[in-house]
Amino acid sequence: MSVQHHNGGNGHGHAHDGHGHHELPFWRKYIFSVDHKMIGIQYGVTALAFLFFGFSLMMLMRWQLAYPGQPLPLLGKLLGETDMPGGVMAPEFYNQLGAMHGTIMVFLGVVPLAVGGFGNFVVPLQIGAPDMAFPRLNMVSYWVFLPGTLIMIASFFVPGGAAQSGWTSYPPLSDITGQGFFSGQTFWLFAMVLIITSSLLGSINFIVTIVQLRAKGLSFWRLPFFVHAQLVTAFLLLLAFPPLEAASVLQIMDRLAGTSFFLPSGLVVSGEPLKIAGGGNPLLWQHLFWFLAHPEVYVLILPAMGIVAEVIANNTRKPLWGYRLLVYSVVFLGFMSFVVWAHHMFMTGMGTTMSTFFQITTMIISIPSVIILTCFIMSLYGGNIRFTTPMLFATAFLPMFAIGGLTGLPLGLTASDIYLHDTFYVIGHFHYVVAPGTLFALFAGVYYWYPKATGRQMNDALGKVHFWLSFIAINFIFMPMFFQGMAGLSRRLYDPTIYAHGRGVQTLNVVISWGAWALAIAQLPFIVNFFMSLKKGARVAENPWHATTLEWAAPSPPGHGNFLTEPVVYREPYEYSVPGKPNDYSPQFRAEA
Amino acid sequence: MSETAIPYMVKPHPVTGIPNGKLGIWLFLASEVMLFGALFSSYVLIRTGMPHWPPEGGLSSEVLNVPLGTFNTAVLITSSITMVLAWASCKMGSLPKFKMWMGATVFLALVFLVVKYFEYSDKFHHEHFPSHDNFYAIYFVLTGLHGLHIVGGIIVNTFLLTAGSKMWQTDPEHFTNRVENAGLYWHFVDLVWIFLFPSLYLL
Numbered sequence: 001m002s003v004q005h006h007n008g009g010n011g012h013g014h015a016h017d018g019h020g021h022h023e024l025p026f027w028r029k030y031i032f033s034v035d036h037k038m039i040g041i042q043y044g045v046t047a048l049a050f051l052f053f054g055f056s057l058m059m060l061m062r063w064q065l066a067y068p069g070q071p072l073p074l075l076g077k078l079l080g081e082t083d084m085p086g087g088v089m090a091p092e093f094y095n096q097l098g099a100m101h102g103t104i105m106v107f108l109g110v111v112p113l114a115v116g117g118f119g120n121f122v123v124p125l126q127i128g129a130p131d132m133a134f135p136r137l138n139m140v141s142y143w144v145f146l147p148g149t150l151i152m153i154a155s156f157f158v159p160g161g162a163a164q165s166g167w168t169s170y171p172p173l174s175d176i177t178g179q180g181f182f183s184g185q186t187f188w189l190f191a192m193v194l195i196i197t198s199s200l201l202g203s204i205n206f207i208v209t210i211v212q213l214r215a216k217g218l219s220f221w222r223l224p225f226f227v228h229a230q231l232v233t234a235f236l237l238l239l240a241f242p243p244l245e246a247a248s249v250l251q252i253m254d255r256l257a258g259t260s261f262f263l264p265s266g267l268v269v270s271g272e273p274l275k276i277a278g279g280g281n282p283l284l285w286q287h288l289f290w291f292l293a294h295p296e297v298y299v300l301i302l303p304a305m306g307i308v309a310e311v312i313a314n315n316t317r318k319p320l321w322g323y324r325l326l327v328y329s330v331v332f333l334g335f336m337s338f339v340v341w342a343h344h345m346f347m348t349g350m351g352t353t354m355s356t357f358f359q360i361t362t363m364i365i366s367i368p369s370v371i372i373l374t375c376f377i378m379s380l381y382g383g384n385i386r387f388t389t390p391m392l393f394a395t396a397f398l399p400m401f402a403i404g405g406l407t408g409l410p411l412g413l414t415a416s417d418i419y420l421h422d423t424f425y426v427i428g429h430f431h432y433v434v435a436p437g438t439l440f441a442l443f444a445g446v447y448y449w450y451p452k453a454t455g456r457q458m459n460d461a462l463g464k465v466h467f468w469l470s471f472i473a474i475n476f477i478f479m480p481m482f483f484q485g486m487a488g489l490s491r492r493l494y495d496p497t498i499y500a501h502g503r504g505v506q507t508l509n510v511v512i513s514w515g516a517w518a519l520a521i522a523q524l525p526f527i528v529n530f531f532m533s534l535k536k537g538a539r540v541a542e543n544p545w546h547a548t549t550l551e552w553a554a555p556s557p558p559g560h561g562n563f564l565t566e567p568v569v570y571r572e573p574y575e576y577s578v579p580g581k582p583n584d585y586s587p588q589f590r591a592e593a
Numbered sequence: 594m595s596e597t598a599i600p601y602m603v604k605p606h607p608v609t610g611i612p613n614g615k616l617g618i619w620l621f622l623a624s625e626v627m628l629f630g631a632l633f634s635s636y637v638l639i640r641t642g643m644p645h646w647p648p649e650g651g652l653s654s655e656v657l658n659v660p661l662g663t664f665n666t667a668v669l670i671t672s673s674i675t676m677v678l679a680w681a682s683c684k685m686g687s688l689p690k691f692k693m694w695m696g697a698t699v700f701l702a703l704v705f706l707v708v709k710y711f712e713y714s715d716k717f718h719h720e721h722f723p724s725h726d727n728f729y730a731i732y733f734v735l736t737g738l739h740g741l742h743i744v745g746g747i748i749v750n751t752f753l754l755t756a757g758s759k760m761w762q763t764d765p766e767h768f769t770n771r772v773e774n775a776g777l778y779w780h781f782v783d784l785v786w787i788f789l790f791p792s793l794y795l796l
Binding site for chain 1: 598599600601606609612613616617620621623624625627628629630631632635638639642643648722723724725726727730733734738
């Protein structure tokens with residue numbers, strides 16, 4: 001940083017204009033890079049890889065769920081006798097897959113892609129900054145995240161395998177499974193501490209960048225909605241993650257130092273009284289965990305909403321409907337997300353007063369979500385819509401997120417939650433929010449900003465194949481889950497046919513599993529497209545989508561320092577189809593447009 | 594390192610009135626409040642769930658060493674004062690005075706840790722490990738995490754005292770900002786102890 005100016009006599013002729021292209025050595029440019037764009041791409045690619053990995057774990061589980069107790073052809077032999085004796089999945093392995101699928105998808109996939117990837121790459125560009133406020137801290141955040149992910153993956157290979165207590169790691173089970181340092185659950189905890197630390201560093205960086213480094217003329221009411229969404233997300237990360245860090249430390253102490261934070265007195269395990277001091281409280285973990293994990297839900301969805309807003313405004317060629325309403329809603333969502341956590345705990349017997357409080361806050365928080373969705377739908381009205389690949393994904397986000405959101409209401413009401421809690425209905429609900437919701441929005445983001453990151457367009461035909469196949473397949477996966485859940489099928493059963501009420505909906509499990517495998521095949525066009533377009537995609541200039549926000553003022557791909565001239569902002573972010581103007585878009589960065 | 598010039602690294606932003614680093618440190622402290630807030634809440638929840646505290650009977654003030662704790666409180670408060678004086682010396686343009694006060698801060702922090710070491714080893718000597726009961730579990734986790742924060746502060750302050758102080762020659766304003774930010778962190782660590790001491794030792 002600035003220190004370098006003073007001892008810069010190394011013959012490079014430092015680029016004081018902020019966009020110099022003196023060549024950094026390979027490891028500085030691609031590995032230990034301090035450039036927000038490279039770090040964003042690192043996060044993005046890592047996260048995409050983990051999304052596919054986490055999805056693969058689920059595809060294995062889907063075999064056991066569709067055909068319980070039958071040997072898995074081919075792969076079953078490869079996975080070894082411990083996990084798949086005779087090609088049949090062991091119950092312990094099933095539990096590992098379940099816990100790790102959730103953990104990997106949320107903490108190693110969606111959050112790093114939405115915040116680490118898109119946030120890092122897009123936010124500084126959209127606010128006209130040369131980089132993040134603390135570039136070295138940004139690098140550190142990635143290099144704390146990566147060891148965390150590696151520890152998480154390494155946990156599959158320790159004795160006893162990976163964590164088996166679900167992605168929520170509820171004690172006492174999580175406290176007592178596996179002993180000592182080399183056990184899946186301990187690795188899970190250490191990995192979480194690293195990943196949380198990385199998120200904290202990132203969130204500080206985002207907030208400072210957005211508050212301090214906006215370009216001239218870029219007031220808060222001129223920020224693109226994506227930046228507002230990322231700002232609120234950063235606050236959620238900053239304030240919600242430390243309690244889980246504290247909880248992880250306490251659970252590490254329980255597992256390694258023999259404390260009893262989460263272990264009550266008189267605990268009996270396998271007929272033997274546990275030799276512990278006792279006096280702890282398992283519900284304490286649930287409170288600490290959900291105090292993080294409910295805001296976490298909004299960490300998953302807010303950046304996605306931000307992407308959808310950008311793509312919709314750009315492809316309907318009209319301003320976002322209710323821009324200020326959207327911003328107020330997203331800020332209100334952020335606040336409210338801190339006071340709804342115990343709606344995950346209605347079944348813990350925490351008392352009716354508490355339940356009523358959290359039921360009310362949960363109903364309140366649905367209001368801004370509905371406002372946001374309504375604004376997006378109103379934005380489509382009367383628009384001259386271009387159905388590009390990103391727009392298809394963004395449009396599909398609307399009904400998918402609506403299904404996910406509306407099916408959440410019965411879970412937020414104590415009376416109906418008692419029946420639906422921990423059934424497949426819950427799985428269907430949050431997957432509609434996160435999979436065809438958030439993930440579709442993230443795919444929209446990949447297709448939308450790919451030209452900015454690489455200077456080349458992704459293939460639109462392959463993109464549409466990817467979209468339609470994914471859209472059909474994903475509904476075959478999650479829609480039947482609502483029916484299974486209403487039939488009472490519990491979410492964590494190794495063999496769903498052991499209960500009579502599970503046998504009635506077992507056919508749906510076969511449908512879901514084939515849906516999941518079809519969804520995997522539907523990703524092939526995306527993978528091919530992603531890599532092929534790096535070399536073969538059509539070259540683009542700086543503004544291929546005819547968009548209005550600041551990132552499209554920079555070259556594609558932007559060089560170090562991002563902008564060729566210091567950007568100045570003249571107007572609000574979504575001035576599309578302004579009457580009397582020659583073009584149907586008036587970029588923020590043009591004085592006359 | 595990156596040669597990109599980031600605005601407001603040293604000079605305050607005209608609207609917020611502070612440079613980037615200071616906003617960053619305040620945000621970091623906000624997250625630290627949540628970290629210790631969660632731990633204090635856990636302490637309250639576990640303690641209220643017990644019929645007696647400490648579980649073995651007696652009073653906290655009989656189990657823990659109140660005179661040593663009081664002494665350590667005084668040590669940390671004094672170190673906060675020396676920290677402010679170190680920053681004020683920078684503001685007044687005197688590096689030697691800065692070094693004196695910063696040296697005193699680091700020294701007092703080390704005194705705190707040495708006292709803590711004697712307290713810990715006394716507990717270990719009596720076989721009172723974190724696993725003994727939840728009183729010790731809470732005590733060791735809270736003071737241990739606070740101790741780690743002290744160690745972090747010592748590392749940062751020692752850096753500013755030694756290699757980091759070279760920046761005084763090239764960019765004294767930036768250096769003064771760094772001292773101020775380190776000071777904000779140090780006052781926070783001090784403040785945590787001021788909550789820890791009565792709630793663990795006295796109540």
